[in-house]
Amino acid sequence: MIKKISIIGSGNVATRLSYEFFKNNIQIAQIISRNKKHGQLLADTIQASFTTNINNLKLTDLTIICVSDDSIKDIAKKIPTNQPVVHTSGFTDITILKKQENHGVIYPIQSLNKDIDINFQEIPICIESNNNIFKKKIKNLCLKLSINVVYFNSTERKHIHLAAVITSNFSNFLYLIAQKHLHQQNIDFSLLLPLIIHTAKKTKNKNPFTNQTGPAKRGDKKVIKKHLDILKNKDYKKIYKLLSKNILTTYEK
Amino acid sequence: MIKKISIIGSGNVATRLSYEFFKNNIQIAQIISRNKKHGQLLADTIQASFTTNINNLKLTDLTIICVSDDSIKDIAKKIPTNQPVVHTSGFTDITILKKQENHGVIYPIQSLNKDIDINFQEIPICIESNNNIFKKKIKNLCLKLSINVVYFNSTERKHIHLAAVITSNFSNFLYLIAQKHLHQQNIDFSLLLPLIIHTAKKTKNKNPFTNQTGPAKRGDKKVIKKHLDILKNKDYKKIYKLLSKNILTTYEK
Numbered sequence: 106m107i108k109k110i111s112i113i114g115s116g117n118v119a120t121r122l123s124y125e126f127f128k129n130n131i132q133i134a135q136i137i138s139r140n141k142k143h144g145q146l147l148a149d150t151i152q153a154s155f156t157t158n159i160n161n162l163k164l165t166d167l168t169i170i171c172v173s174d175d176s177i178k179d180i181a182k183k184i185p186t187n188q189p190v191v192h193t194s195g196f197t198d199i200t201i202l203k204k205q206e207n208h209g210v211i212y213p214i215q216s217l218n219k220d221i222d223i224n225f226q227e228i229p230i231c232i233e234s235n236n237n238i239f240k241k242k243i244k245n246l247c248l249k250l251s252i253n254v255v256y257f258n259s260t261e262r263k264h265i266h267l268a269a270v271i272t273s274n275f276s277n278f279l280y281l282i283a284q285k286h287l288h289q290q291n292i293d294f295s296l297l298l299p300l301i302i303h304t305a306k307k308t309k310n311k312n313p314f315t316n317q318t319g320p321a322k323r324g325d326k327k328v329i330k331k332h333l334d335i336l337k338n339k340d341y342k343k344i345y346k347l348l349s350k351n352i353l354t355t356y357e358k
Numbered sequence: 359m360i361k362k363i364s365i366i367g368s369g370n371v372a373t374r375l376s377y378e379f380f381k382n383n384i385q386i387a388q389i390i391s392r393n394k395k396h397g398q399l400l401a402d403t404i405q406a407s408f409t410t411n412i413n414n415l416k417l418t419d420l421t422i423i424c425v426s427d428d429s430i431k432d433i434a435k436k437i438p439t440n441q442p443v444v445h446t447s448g449f450t451d452i453t454i455l456k457k458q459e460n461h462g463v464i465y466p467i468q469s470l471n472k473d474i475d476i477n478f479q480e481i482p483i484c485i486e487s488n489n490n491i492f493k494k495k496i497k498n499l500c501l502k503l504s505i506n507v508v509y510f511n512s513t514e515r516k517h518i519h520l521a522a523v524i525t526s527n528f529s530n531f532l533y534l535i536a537q538k539h540l541h542q543q544n545i546d547f548s549l550l551l552p553l554i555i556h557t558a559k560k561t562k563n564k565n566p567f568t569n570q571t572g573p574a575k576r577g578d579k580k581v582i583k584k585h586l587d588i589l590k591n592k593d594y595k596k597i598y599k600l601l602s603k604n605i606l607t608t609y610e611k
Contacts, residue, residue, distance in 0.1 A: 117571060215556060216572070264539065269550060270572050270585065277569055283521035284567075297521060303476060305558030313531075318471060319469070348531060355531075
C-alpha cells in the first residue's frame, strides 16, 4: 500500500495533486522543485519537507513526477531504480520511465490551476503501469482521490490528452476572445457566464451534434458576414471564419 | 401589464420561451407557425390555439416573433400596427419593427434547444424598446422568467450576440470534434465531461486569461507537433493549428 509519497514539481499539477493527497490523509514526505519560492510554499502548506536538489530525494512508497514533458527523462535518470515512480503527463509514453523497476502514469483528465480549487471526486484519473502489482497500488491510491479511476495504455492516453486540449484549452481561449471583444465595447463579460456553463453542461447528453445552435448551424451566412464586419481583430476574424466554415459544412452534409 | 401573449414560430427559441411563459402562468393565446407539425404540438403542450396563417393572428398584449432573422421583416408587415410586438433576435436591429406603435426586443443570452430543459432564472435577458412605457411592460414580463433583465441598445446587443456565438456555438463545435476523434479510437467521450464543465465553471472568476492551461499556453511546441501527428482529419488539423498559434502568441507577449 502506498502510504508516503514525494512529489517533484511545484506547478499547477503538482500543487493541486499535493493539496488533494494532503486532504485525503496521504502523507507527502517531500516536495522537490527547482523553483524555491513555489516549492517551499507548497511544502509548507502540506507539511512536507522541501529540497531543490533531486539528489536529496527521500525514498518513499511513490515518487510522482509533475514536471513539463521535456524534463521527465532527465529527472527520472536521477532517481534510484528501486524507487517506484509515476509521471502525470497525458502525452508522454510510460516507457520514458522504463529504467525504474516499478513505473507508471497517473493522469487526471482535468485542467488544473494552482489557484483554482477543484473537487477531484468525479475527475477521471487515467492510470498505467508496467506490472499488475504496482498497478493495483496506484489504482488504490487514486481511488482515494476519485471514484473514476480508469486504465488506458499510452497510445489511448495521447488521444485523450489531445481531445482534452481541444475541449478545454481551446474553449477557454474562445472565452478569452469573447471577453476581450466585449471589453472593447464596455460590456461585462459575466453576461455570458450562464450561456458558457449551460453549453458545457449540455454535453452530459453526449450529443454535441444535436446540441449545436447558432447562425453557422442554421446556414445563416448573412449573420456570419455581419459578425465578421463588427469583429475587428484580424486573428479573431480568421478563427471565426474557420470555425463557422467547418460548422456550415458539418451541417450541410 | 402583459397578461396574454401570442408567439410566432415553433423552433428552439419559440418552444423554450413558450414553455417558460406557460410554467410562469403567462397565458399564451396562440401559436402561429408555418410548420404545422411542430406548431400544433407546441400549441397543444401549452394549451394555446394554433394557426399556420399569420392573417389569423389574435390581438393580445404582446406578439413575440421567434423566427429566423431573414423572416422577421416580412412577418412584421402582416401584423396590425397597433399590436405590440417584439422579436427575439440577438443580431437584428430593433428598427426592423418600427412600423408598430409599440415595438421592442427580448433576447435571452442562451443557446436554446427545443428538447433540452433549461432553468431561465439566471439567464440574462436583454431587452430594448421604442418607448419607456412599453419598456416597463416587457421588463416586468421578463422578470417573471429571470432575475437578470438588462437593457441594451441594438448595437450593444449585436456585440453580445457575436460573443455568445464565439463562446457557445464554437465551444460546442470543439466538443463535437473531440467526440468524433475519441470515437475513432473507441474511447468514450464522457471521460471529458468533468473537464468540459470545470473549464466552463472556471470562467466565474471572469479571468479566462489566467485560467488558460495546456501545451500552447506553456509554449510546448513539441507536444503541439505530436498532437498534429495523431489528429488525422485535415479540417480539424487546421483548427488545432490556428487556435494553438493564437494561444502561443497571446502568452508570448
